Amino acid sequence: GAVVSQHPSRVICKSGTSVKIECRSLDFQATTMFWYRQFPKKSLMLMATSNEGSKATYEQGVEKDKFLINHASLTLSTLTVTSAHPEDSSFYICSAREGPQDSPLHFGNGTRLTVT
């Protein structure tokens, strides 16, 4: 089955630094990937849609300059949290579809970001 790999699984950084999270589709090509954020015991919140070869589409209320997304190839999307602050601490998860637009999402195992 389709596998999405996300790295790192955990990261601790100091306030003011930037952190890059990678999301790879291992056995399929993904022209579109989705980045979610999840707070404890809360729903996954869609942050942005990452489009291969073009700009990402951000959901309302998500700062595009804060959360930089790059989708440089059909198998790799990256999310960079810039100038991180403690309130950015969260669980970030990427996902992609293997098939058409109405097919299910395959998720990575998430990245636990802690900003001290």
Place this chain on the structure above:
Amino acid sequence: SQKIEQNSEALNIQEGKTATLTCNYTNYSPAYLQWYRQDPGRGPVFLLLIRENEKEKRKERLKVTFDTTLKQSLFHITASQPADSATYLCALDKGTGGFKTIFGAGTRLFVKA
């Protein structure tokens, strides 16, 4: 506003019983609805997808129903096992805007041996 509601209280059941989880939505007209399983510290895993013209769908011990009039989906796990303990998420396509998938907050299921 658009909402997806799942019972926020945890569901505790005895092994062997049927677990039934509810998903209600408002201000959506989804073409399909999905259920995912999420274990602590992991990404969600897809379980079942049911389309608007389907009333019921089954996969092994899982059954999903979809009532577009009531705007509700029920998710059943029959002969539940402790390994079924997890959080179960209901998800809908956002419709306009590129088939984005929006999730409910999930219901935590505990199956006791």
